[in-house]
Amino acid sequence: MSEERDPAALEAEDDLFVSAMESPEAARLSAEDISPSSNGPKAEPVLLDDDPDDPDDLFAEIDEDEEESRDTFDIQISVSDPEKVGDGMNAYMVYKVLTKTSLSIFSRDEVCVKRRFSDFLGLHSKLASKYMHMGYIVPPAPEKSIVGMTKVKVGKEDLSSVEFVEKRRSALERYLLRTVKHPALLKDPDVLQFLESSELPRAVSTQALSGAGILRMVNKAADAVNKMTIKMNESDAWFEEKQQQFDNLDVQLRKLHASVESLVCHRRELSVNTASFAKSAAMLGNSEDHTALSRALSQLAEVEEKIDQLHQDQACADFYLISELLGDYVRLITAVKGVFDQRMKTWAKCQDAQVMLQRKREAEAKLQHANKPDKLQQAKDEIREWEGKVQQGERDFEQISKNIRREVGRFEKDRVKDFRVVIIKYLESLVHTQQQLIKYWEAFLPEAKAIA
Amino acid sequence: MMVGAFLSHSLHPSYLHLQRSDASSNHEHLSSVLTSLCVSPQQEGLDDGPDFLSEEDRGPRAVNVDLQTDATLQVDISDALSERDKVKFTVHTKSTLPNFKQNEFSVVRQHEEFIWLHDSFVESEEYAGYIIPPAPPRPDFDASREKLQKLGEGEGSMTKEEFTKMKQELEAEYLAIFKKTVAMHEVFLCRVAAHPVLRKDLNFHVFLEYNQDLSVRGKNKKEKLEDFFKNVVKSADGVLVAGVKDVDDFFEHEKTFLLEYHNRVKDSSAKSDRMIRSHKSAADDINRIASTLYTLGTQDSTDLCKFFLKVSELFEKTRKIEARVAADEDLKLADLLKYYLRESQAAKDLLYRRGRALVDYENANKALDKARAKNKDVLQAETTQQVCCQKFEKISESAKQELIDFKTRRVAAFRKNLVELAELELKHAKGNLQLLQSCLGVLKGDT
Numbered sequence: 001m002s003e004e005r006d007p008a009a010l011e012a013e014d015d016l017f018v019s020a021m022e023s024p025e026a027a028r029l030s031a032e033d034i035s036p037s038s039n040g041p042k043a044e045p046v047l048l049d050d051d052p053d054d055p056d057d058l059f060a061e062i063d064e065d066e067e068e069s070r071d072t073f074d075i076q077i078s079v080s081d082p083e084k085v086g087d088g089m090n091a092y093m094v095y096k097v098l099t100k101t102s103l104s105i106f107s108r109d110e111v112c113v114k115r116r117f118s119d120f121l122g123l124h125s126k127l128a129s130k131y132m133h134m135g136y137i138v139p140p141a142p143e144k145s146i147v148g149m150t151k152v153k154v155g156k157e158d159l160s161s162v163e164f165v166e167k168r169r170s171a172l173e174r175y176l177l178r179t180v181k182h183p184a185l186l187k188d189p190d191v192l193q194f195l196e197s198s199e200l201p202r203a204v205s206t207q208a209l210s211g212a213g214i215l216r217m218v219n220k221a222a223d224a225v226n227k228m229t230i231k232m233n234e235s236d237a238w239f240e241e242k243q244q245q246f247d248n249l250d251v252q253l254r255k256l257h258a259s260v261e262s263l264v265c266h267r268r269e270l271s272v273n274t275a276s277f278a279k280s281a282a283m284l285g286n287s288e289d290h291t292a293l294s295r296a297l298s299q300l301a302e303v304e305e306k307i308d309q310l311h312q313d314q315a316c317a318d319f320y321l322i323s324e325l326l327g328d329y330v331r332l333i334t335a336v337k338g339v340f341d342q343r344m345k346t347w348a349k350c351q352d353a354q355v356m357l358q359r360k361r362e363a364e365a366k367l368q369h370a371n372k373p374d375k376l377q378q379a380k381d382e383i384r385e386w387e388g389k390v391q392q393g394e395r396d397f398e399q400i401s402k403n404i405r406r407e408v409g410r411f412e413k414d415r416v417k418d419f420r421v422v423i424i425k426y427l428e429s430l431v432h433t434q435q436q437l438i439k440y441w442e443a444f445l446p447e448a449k450a451i452a
Numbered sequence: 453m454m455v456g457a458f459l460s461h462s463l464h465p466s467y468l469h470l471q472r473s474d475a476s477s478n479h480e481h482l483s484s485v486l487t488s489l490c491v492s493p494q495q496e497g498l499d500d501g502p503d504f505l506s507e508e509d510r511g512p513r514a515v516n517v518d519l520q521t522d523a524t525l526q527v528d529i530s531d532a533l534s535e536r537d538k539v540k541f542t543v544h545t546k547s548t549l550p551n552f553k554q555n556e557f558s559v560v561r562q563h564e565e566f567i568w569l570h571d572s573f574v575e576s577e578e579y580a581g582y583i584i585p586p587a588p589p590r591p592d593f594d595a596s597r598e599k600l601q602k603l604g605e606g607e608g609s610m611t612k613e614e615f616t617k618m619k620q621e622l623e624a625e626y627l628a629i630f631k632k633t634v635a636m637h638e639v640f641l642c643r644v645a646a647h648p649v650l651r652k653d654l655n656f657h658v659f660l661e662y663n664q665d666l667s668v669r670g671k672n673k674k675e676k677l678e679d680f681f682k683n684v685v686k687s688a689d690g691v692l693v694a695g696v697k698d699v700d701d702f703f704e705h706e707k708t709f710l711l712e713y714h715n716r717v718k719d720s721s722a723k724s725d726r727m728i729r730s731h732k733s734a735a736d737d738i739n740r741i742a743s744t745l746y747t748l749g750t751q752d753s754t755d756l757c758k759f760f761l762k763v764s765e766l767f768e769k770t771r772k773i774e775a776r777v778a779a780d781e782d783l784k785l786a787d788l789l790k791y792y793l794r795e796s797q798a799a800k801d802l803l804y805r806r807g808r809a810l811v812d813y814e815n816a817n818k819a820l821d822k823a824r825a826k827n828k829d830v831l832q833a834e835t836t837q838q839v840c841c842q843k844f845e846k847i848s849e850s851a852k853q854e855l856i857d858f859k860t861r862r863v864a865a866f867r868k869n870l871v872e873l874a875e876l877e878l879k880h881a882k883g884n885l886q887l888l889q890s891c892l893g894v895l896k897g898d899t
Binding site for chain 2: 081083171175195201205245248249252253256262263266267269270273274277280281283284286287288289290292293296297405412413416420423424427428430431435436437438441442444447451
């Protein structure tokens, strides 16, 4: 599916990222067609191609420039107003997706559309199939949850299903923001269509038990087996190092995530137990027959009640700030690992092509002595074909390696920023909690002293 | 009247070294070393242990507030040794009373001997009209020992830092329980020594002075079973007795009050325990988070490494504070409630005894009337009636004062503890706030 783009529009796009890439053509983005022949003309580049002369050191500069352009990155997306549509097991939630932007690739400044969860999954699946094999880190979509959704469908209006919907809404918002932060994905027509068009064809293949779903599972299993059998000759230490780092990061983030989830759970428990104690203290105050002490106990009960609310709010912050961030990053790192795996697959493909070429050459050599001119010609043709494939394979491998380096660079920058921002916000929430605690106890102290 | 001993400890770190050999010998070694708590009224408790008594508060353990200092009899627990199965308390007495051979002396006592003393008060008719100071609970290190043992067994499965950290925490917990049990035994003795009548008890003097083993054995199975039945009978009887309406308004009010109060204190005590446990769990989580952040900080290749290390450091400190908050709440709130649970039970027991005496008196009156009507065994009935009358009046007289004193003590204890609780919460919140703000300052400055 190749692009039909107005050259004028292309120019406008270039303005956005011209500081980031050296050649204007680089800003052009085309879809997934990979054919060995389209390697030439710059008019239709197949891959998001940097200027092939770019040495690797230039990435440092480019990253800086990208940073600049990201500061002028003007797009806000919000996912809100979850609404239940339909009844019973066929019901689903619909979310309002509001995009506000001044970027010219969008047709309007402000667009509002309605999307359901499977639409998001569909978007991700399309992006993954287009870009992952090129080495792009495609942000993973939020996870399905059969239990959570069933509760919502069945119409349970309790606290846990409200929480579930809120959790999902927030996750969908983060997903979209991450997706548009990626310079290539932002301009992808599927993304644009998702954000702008009022009607979206239903993504049926995202259902777990659909034909496509089952195919996905089979592919995943096959990939896992392949991964074990491919033994790659890593010539580039950078990749080995990075893979190790990501493996370590994965382990630690999962551990941290588990601890934070435990903290959220215990804080919620603390809040409940504090509320229960507050009630009990109030009762004790009531039965105390010394008036001043009775009053002080009632005051204590009030303080504890306020504190229980404080604990609850803090637990929420623990969750929405830290726990969800960690969960997102655990999934993102899986995507990163996936990209490394793609590189391995590309390498394997290249190796296979070389093996084939060798075989064809051997076959040709044999035919040389057999005096079968037409078969010989065929053999020579095949050799040419496989030579081409080997070349393409090597180019692909180089390209994906380059892409991954750049993507990992970008990913790490984002990671640093994300963690910094979130942790600072989290510490600020902790500060607020302590300030409130001080307020409450300072109000109580004179009451306690007043017992005579 | 009593100068509560101020427990500070001088533990040599080397003593607390858990041997790597076999698990069972570990806690033996450890416990035999949690030894010699020196008395030093000038010294304040260690900063990272729970503050039992601070400099200003020379009175006995907070819950018991009878602040007249009286040089005639001062009792405290100057030392304690925790061994495998038991704790040995060194009871130290200073007295100017002539009954004692010396002015100052010490003996070693175990928990069973305290119980013996308490039971002797309860069983004595003489003291029926007083609130008997509640017996100290049995020292219970089982849970703590189990945890230490599990730690010893699981040593191979964790990193050296994690192991050291956990060991320190468990040791601190052990020490805290130890200090608490010492304090509770001391409070019991101080209350007895403070009581104008009980302090003169002969058994009490023997307890304080006799420097041999009192040969008090714990109750055997048969005796425990007897006790159990006695309690069942007593509570059934208690219900009956409570049902009898009292002529005296004061006592009638006290009865209703104490019944309800006791139940509510029981409830509050349980709920405060649960609240504090959650608090401790949350502090433990923060500990784990700090460790993982530290590992992340050492592994990360980006600028985040410094960031993670700083936040890890912060959380290490804040979780110590959180643990202190939980410990202080335990001391000032949970222990207070537990103590008054026991005291209110002792007050209820007093009311029960009085009620019992009242019923006996009324029955004796009826018997006398009957005897007079029949003109048979009148003298005997008269004597019985007089005995009952005297007993009842004696109990009533002292009971009234006891109950008034109970209220005064209770109000003072609550006041003291609530004030201290609020002050400590404030202190910790401010400490936390300062740590958080300074860390935030550094982190924001770095970007």
